Amino acid sequence: MPDETKTRIQKLANAAQISFAERALLKDRNRFLFKINNEAKARRSTRSIVLGKAKVMSFEDLEEAKVRRAAKDKAAAQKGQCGRKRKEPAKLPEIFKAASNSGDDIAGFVHAVGTNVYEFKPGDRVAAFHEMMKPGGSYAEYAVAWQYMTSHIPDNLSFEEASTIPLAxxxxxxxxxxxxxxxxxxxxxxxxxxxxxxxxxxxxxxxxxxxxxxxxxxxxxxxxxxxxxxxxxxxxxxxxxxxxxxxxxxxxxxxxxxxxxxxxxxxxxxxxxxxxxxxxxxxxxxxxxxxxxxxxxxxxxxxxxxxxxxxxxxxxxxxxxxxxxAYGENRQQGFMYLRWLFRMVMEGKFTAHPHEVVPGGLAGVSQGLQNLKAGKASAVKYVYKVPDTEGAGQD
Structure with a gap:
């Protein structure tokens, strides 16, 4: 990577103008880059509804310059569904005395894959579990997840529903x-x-x-x-x-x-x-x-x-x-069970958790967190649709 590019990226990072995932693009491999296009439709049961099209890009073994170029060329694209657990994440800063991009549930379409990714192809409907406390969380225009922490999802499951499943x-x-x-x-x-x-x-x-x-x-x-x-x-x-x-x-x-x-x-x-x-x-x-x-x-x-x-x-x-x-010492079980859970959804033997879409996309995260911390949510997960964020996808 040219020195001038490194300097520019570092300045952006320091100014908090670069997403967690964009930072992750500089060093990580064997992951997925999620992007969203508002114009696609997702099918739920027998009706088709506009949800926003989540795109996923695996960048294992991809040249960093090529990945950065792809991200830049599609700057108008946005991220899709991300989930928030009922109450626990709102307590994380108090418990661990640290801040992080805690969006770890992701759902969308595959955008592109790297040379070592053999299970997914562009256009696949998937859900994924982002590695916690790492760059690339879902509360940004781009999010990343390991290949083995990604699963195809059935047509009878919406992105919102799918985003309630991985972490919990x-x-x-x-x-x-x-x-x-x-x-x-x-x-x-x-x-x-x-x-x-x-x-x-x-x-x-x-x-x-x-x-x-x-x-x-x-x-x-x-x-x-x-x-x-x-x-x-x-x-x-x-x-x-x-x-x-x-x-x-x-x-x-x-x-x-x-x-x-x-x-x-x-x-x-x-x-x-x-x-x-x-x-x-x-x-x-x-x-x-x-x-x-x-x-x-x-x-x-x-x-x-x-x-x-x-x-x-x-x-x-x-x-x-x-x-x-699930992605660490027991990653084999995690890999197997993540795929199995979505298969059970397809067979009608397992269901997503009740959810509520918070208005405003990422602008609604603050209110959602406050509601969680105040105990206002019960038997529900909050879901944020990033394309609904004002100004999302703009340079």
Whole structure:
């Protein structure tokens, strides 16, 4: 890269006028570059609606100059759908004391591929999971994701719906199958496996329940609040599944879980997924989980648990469900499950999370974050359509 080009890019970066993805283009490989064209149509069920066309460009082994030229030539293009989890990302700056481009759910069309990319071609409808805390997040005109963290999506799924699945869905996968070791869907449980999901209406909790049902895991005991109507739509009460209202207080939650176990003819819970990691969830789980049980949680204990809290040493395991493992040490499982989730959508056995499109594109992110932090969203993920951003695509 010529020195003058490096200098110009550095100045742009310093002036915050260059997107995270544009910076990523300078060094990353084997990724996808997302772009959007407003004029395309996406098909949803039997009707066609204008959504904005997300384009994806893999730049593995592409010459940097060629990629930069492609980005420049299509500066009028815009990015498409990106998702925001129900509440947790709004807490990230407070928990980790750092800022980042946290848009990690992406959906769109493939724009171009590099020489080592063999699974995708231009025009493919895809969804992807962006590597967290890295350049190229989806809250920009360009976003990037690893090839193996990208999946084709079926025609019966809109981009908005698809963008609700990658991060939360893979978090549920890590929790259910990698951390807790629950029976996988292709080897479903043959006997009762009581399963506690704290935060049943959250995106992660809801996906954990959906996966559990595909694994024939029952009784499922969920804990939720305002999202109870949605959470109850996910369970099978004929198999002992139940949703408990945490708004009645921690003592009532513990009593309700124990009653649900008894009513289902089960004596102990050995598997718990804390998809909230807040509001007393840690201690409630300890109050009902068997001494040799297993628990997984969505945030590190040191940032979210009460002072001095620790899980009993008798537990078989107590582990953080770090979704980063889906593209890290457990990337094979992550790769397989991401593709499998969208196949289940195609077969009608798995569904996206309820979503709400926030007006204004990226201009709506601030309001969305404030709503999340204030707890105004329940059983819903916010989706931002970048082409709706005023001035998007302009030089």
């Amino acid at each position: 869905g893979l978090t549920a996968v890590v929790g259910n199958y990698i951390r807790l070791g629950l029976p996988e869907p292709w080897k479903p449980a043959a006997e009762k496996v009581p399963f506690l999901v704290y935060g049943a209406a959250s995106a992660v909790g809801a996906f954990a329940i959906k996966l559990a049902r595909l694994s024939n895991i029952h009784p499922i005991i969920g804990v939720a609040g305002r999202g109870i109507p949605y959470a109850e739509s996910l369970i099978d009460k004929t198999k002992g599944d139940v949703i408990i209202d945490y708004r009645n207080g921690n003592e009532a939650v513990v009593a309700g879980i124990k009653d649900a176990l008894e009513n289902a003819g089960a004596s102990d819970i050995y598997h718990a997924f804390d998809a909230v990691s807040d509001k007393g969830s840690h201690t409630d789980v300890v109050a009902v989980l068997a001494p040799e049980g297993q628990v997984t949680y969505v945030f590190p204990l040191e940032q979210t648990a009460p002072p001095g809290f620790s899980y009993p040493k008798t537990y078989k395991s107590a582990q953080f469900s770090n979704v980063g493992d």
